[in-house]
Amino acid sequence: MAAMRYWLMKSEPDVFSIDDLARAKVEPWTGVRNYQARNFMRDGMGVGDGVLFYHSSCEVPGVAGIAEVASAAYPDPTQFDPKSEYYDERSTRDDPRWMLVDVAFRRKLKRVVTLAELKAQPGLDGFPLLQRGNRLSVLPVTKAQWQAILALE
DNA sequence: GCCAACGTTGGC
DNA sequence: GCCAACGTTGGC
Numbered sequence: 001m002a003a004m005r006y007w008l009m010k011s012e013p014d015v016f017s018i019d020d021l022a023r024a025k026v027e028p029w030t031g032v033r034n035y036q037a038r039n040f041m042r043d044g045m046g047v048g049d050g051v052l053f054y055h056s057s058c059e060v061p062g063v064a065g066i067a068e069v070a071s072a073a074y075p076d077p078t079q080f081d082p083k084s085e086y087y088d089e090r091s092t093r094d095d096p097r098w099m100l101v102d103v104a105f106r107r108k109l110k111r112v113v114t115l116a117e118l119k120a121q122p123g124l125d126g127f128p129l130l131q132r133g134n135r136l137s138v139l140p141v142t143k144a145q146w147q148a149i150l151a152l153e
Numbered sequence: 154g155c156c157a158a159c160g161t162t163g164g165c
Numbered sequence: 166g167c168c169a170a171c172g173t174t175g176g177c
Contacts, residue, residue: 058175132157133158133159133174134158135158135159135174135175155176156177157175157176163168164169
């Protein structure tokens with residue numbers, strides 16, 4: 001069994017928030033269409049890994065809750081659905097291009113730990129989220145970063 | 154709404 | 166294989 005890892009996953013709360021995940025309990029993380037993010041889900045994640053649920057593109061961007069990886073990677077069904085905004089005509093069921101994992105709700109933070117706070121935290125130098133121009137929606141977090149972020153709650 | 158940063162596409 | 170054009174992300 002691989003050691004547990006930690007991740008951060010971005011979601012726009014207008015589309016899918018931590019409260020939506022709390023209601024859903026478990027949600028397939030559809031719509032990732034970036035190869036690096038896909039590779040993290042496909043090759044890096046294991047069931048039980050910790051996930052920081054990050055709200056992006058909103059009034060107060062920041063970490064809003066904690067979730068966990070709840071499945072191995074499998075093909076994102078939306079890539080096969082012509083009616084989906086995530087449809088990819090280049091993808092086939094024999095050779096799917098996009099993968100996802102299921103994400104399970106663990107808890108909501110007592111308050112949102114904001115991006116501004118993360119930037120001000122000395123222990124988070126080198127955290128990929130804070131690096132210039134980073135747009136990855138799924139990214140790895142070290143145990144030290146995980147602890148430093150949750151210490152701000 | 155703006156715009157910097159970056160990934161992808163496609164012509165050559 | 167290069168690289169310009171284009172589209173998207175996401176903070177502000």
